Structures are given as C-alpha cells and as structure tokens.
C-alpha cells in the first residue's frame with residue numbers, strides 16, 4: 001500500500017433489522033445506475049419476489065441474543081425487467097444488519113436452505129477459533145437442510161463482515177448474495193445523529209439479470225469477478241441520505257465485493273476516519289480525501305453535514321469517471337435546533353486489548369510469497385500451470401480447493417509470541433490479503449516503526465514485499481487468504497497455528 005492512510009445511537013441488544021428503511025429504499029429508486037460502465041440499465045428498487053422467510057427452526061428461548069440467518073434462494077430485481085436469482089440471508093442481500101455489544105455473548109442461528117454447504121465467517125472479529133467459520137480449518141460447513149448455532153463474544157467494537165468461507169465455493173456463495181455487515185458498538189460510542197452501514201457490493205450480471213457464468217478460469221486467474229452493477233445496501237448506488245444541516249453522521253463503510261479493489265473519495269464533506277478494519281485509530285483526514293478500499297476492508301468515518309440547506313456531499317468510488325456510493329443532502333431544520341452543539345470529532349478510546357508495543361527482536365518470522373495467476377508475459381516468475389483448480393500458490397503450494405484438507409501451517413507459534421510476516425506479491429495483480437483472528441501493523445521498511453493504524457486486510461501491490469507484525473494471542477488455526485474470493489477458491493490461502 002502506498003501509505004495511503006495518513007494520520008493527522010443508543011446501544012441496543014443485538015437485533016436484526018432491515019438494511020434500508022423503506023423510505024430510503026424509495027428515495028434510491030432514481031439512482032445513477034447508468035453510470036456503471038457495463039450494461040446501462042434503468043434503475044429500480046429491490047423487488048423481493050420470494051415468499052417471506054418463515055424461520056424453519058424454532059428460536060432458542062434461553063435469553064441469549066440470537067440472530068436468525070436463513071440462507072435461502074431469493075429473486076431480486078436490481079433493475080426493472082431484470083431478475084436475479086440470489087442466495088440470501090433472510091431474503092435480502094446484503095443480509096440483515098446485525099448489531100451487537102462488545103464483550104457480550106451473541107449467537108447466530110444458521111439455517112441452510114440452499115443446496116450447497118455454507119459456513120459463517122466473521123471477518124475481522126478476533127473471536128475464538130471455533131467461531132471463525134473456515135470450512136476444513138476451524139470446523140465443517142453446515143450441510144444443506146441443516147442448522148447450526150454459532151456463539152461468540154466479540155472482543156472488539158467496530159464494523160465487521162459476515163459471510164460463508166468454504167474454500168472452492170466462497171466466491172459463488174458471496175456473489176449470489178450471502179454476506180452482511182456486523183456492527184459491534186463501543187462501550188461509549190461517539191455522539192452522532194445517524195449511524196449508517198454502507199455495504200458496497202458489485203454484481204456481474206448478464207443483460208437479462210442472470211449471473212454471468214461462475215467458475216471461469218480467466219476470471220479466477222485474472223482480476224477476479226468484477227461486477228457490472230454496483231449496489232449499496234442491496235440497492236443500486238448511490239445510497240441517498242437526507243439529513244439536517246450540521247447533522248453528524250457516522251458511516252460504516254464495508255467492501256462486500258468479490259474482487260473489486262477501488263479507491264473512494266469524500267467530496268464536499270470533511271470526513272474523519274475513526275476506525276480502520278474495525279480498530280480505533282488516531283482520527284485523521286484521508287490524504288487527498290481518498291482511501292484505498294479492498295474487498296473485505298472497512299472504515300468508520302464521521303463527518304458533519306454541510307450547514308447550508310440544500311448543500312450536498314458524496315462518497316465516490318473512483319471507478320471510471322467516478323461513481324457516487326453515498327449522496328448526502330442537507331435538508332430541514334439545522335441539527336443544533338434539536339440537540340446541543342457537539343464537540344469536534346475526536347478519536348475513539350484506544351482498544352486496550354491490542355499491544356502498545358511489540359518486541360520485534362524476539363519475533364518469530366515467516367514468509368508468505370504469493371505466486372500464480374495470469375502472467376502478462378511468459379517466464380515472469382512461477383506462474384499458473386493451467387490447472388483450473390490450482391491457479392494461485394503461497395510458498396509454492398496451492399491452498400485447499402473444494403473439500404481438500406489443509407496442508408502444513410506456514411508458521412506455528414506459542415500463544416503470546418510476536419510474529420513478523422514478510423508478505424511478497426510475485427503476481428501481475430495487486431493482492432488483497434486477510435489475516436484471520438488477529439489485527440496487525442504494517443511495518444516501515446527497516447522495521448523502525450509502523451503505520452499508525454491496525455489492519456486485518458491489506459493491499460500488496462505487484463512485486464511488493466511488506467512486513468506485518470502482530471502478537472499471536474489467539475489460539476487456534478488461522479487462515480491467511482485472499483479477499484478476492486475467486487483467488488481464495490483456487491489456491492490463494494495458507495494458515496498459521498497458535499498453540
């Protein structure tokens with residue numbers, strides 16, 4: 001990463017709620033769908049054709065906050081005249097917004113109503129290993145027709161993603177709609193007038209709305225499945241937010257795309273980043289108002305709506321000539337007529353569970369070398385040998401695909417050990433890499449400092465090596481994998497062990 005991050009509601013029990021209130025859904029109908037490069041189609045609201053979900057499993061009555069996530073086929077129209085057969089959690093994609101409280105026990109009941117095995121991975125959550133949902137590594141997938149309860153207590157506050165992680169089919173499961181955002185509130189959340197999840201996703205559709213074919217080798221060996229339709233919270237972008245002048249808004253931006261690595265820019269709003277990949281950071285305004293936004297990445301930002309009625313601002317994806325993801329309009333009576341003036345935006349309380357320092361001199365070191373995929377020219381490093389199942393490797397070995405066992409770990413360390421991993425990208429593409437169960441620091445070139453934020457998902461440019469460090473403080477078997485899911489499914493994963 002080219003050092004792109006430069007420093008400078010009332011709490012509720014976990015609940016499920018629709019991702020877009022009905023009023024917003026209507027207001028988004030006249031979206032800017034035609035701006036996307038590929039097929040220019042009229043925008044339309046999300047029509048839910050499938051019958052409403054009837055929980056097929058009785059909900060437990062023991063008082064533990066429980067969310068029902070029923071994977072099932074659902075017909076959705078992203079545009080008039082188009083119908084897309086999705087697999088959804090509960091009838092919509094993304095699945096329900098799940099809100100929970102830090103440190104409180106939480107349960108998800110997964111009911112698998114589709115014909116494929118499904119798991120639930122809680123992306124970014126440093127929970128116990130058995131809740132991590134990596135099929136074949138931390139547990140087994142839930143078979144079609146079966147039900148499973150996943151319980152954990154989220155140790156950190158922040159914005160997370162939930163989705164299946166089944167090597168070999170993760171890409172198709174997520175692309176068909178099985179993903180959502182999990183928001184865990186801080187012990188003392190910052191005062192805001194509006195706290196909104198912004199789940200960005202793209203879909204690769206044929207002109208009639210059907211999914212483009214899955215599993216094509218060129219897609220898997222190339223940039224991954226780049227969508228033709230861009231949505232926010234399940235509706236064509238942009239998400240429109242009308243808020244009182246001067247209102248303070250927290251956006252929880254999450255990239256749910258299978259493969260789309262983009263940059264986002266804040267236009268006419270002064271956005272402060274308060275958390276990166278869920279973890280609090282020194283509040284900063286992004287350099288040139290832009291942030292890199294890889295699949296699996298999250299940012300929590302806070303800004304004040306412009307004070308002049310009618311003024312607008314936007315969060316724009318820098319794709320083509322720029323695609324607005326969120327449009328904010330100042331409307332109605334100024335926010336200060338309803339509440340006291342708020343203090344300037346400040347940092348969240350630091351996460352005391354993360355170390356202030358890491359003893360690099362006693363770190364156990366490992367290498368993660370990524371190779372494979374399409375090569376622009378022959379002979380440029382170890383490439384792809386043509387096996388459509390095994391396109392990518394780490395340290396020369398393809399990770400498991402469809403039902404295979406995981407091989408040896410790249411590193412095995414005792415709990416509490418500082419770790420430094422040298423991550424090298426010897427492919428012709430930027431790589432988005434995710435470390436499970438841990439948040440890490442990006443080290444400076446000579447290990448003489450680190451970037452002032454924590455990550456769990458990083459971007460490695462072509463021919464780049466970056467060293468990361470963390471304390472391996474979470475016992476178990478943890479995946480290191482691509483968040484470009486077509487690559488994860490064709491070998492781009494490995495794992496490390498904390499004993």
Ligand SMILES: [Cu+2]
Pocket residue numbers: 121122123124434435436
């Ligand atoms: Cu993850």
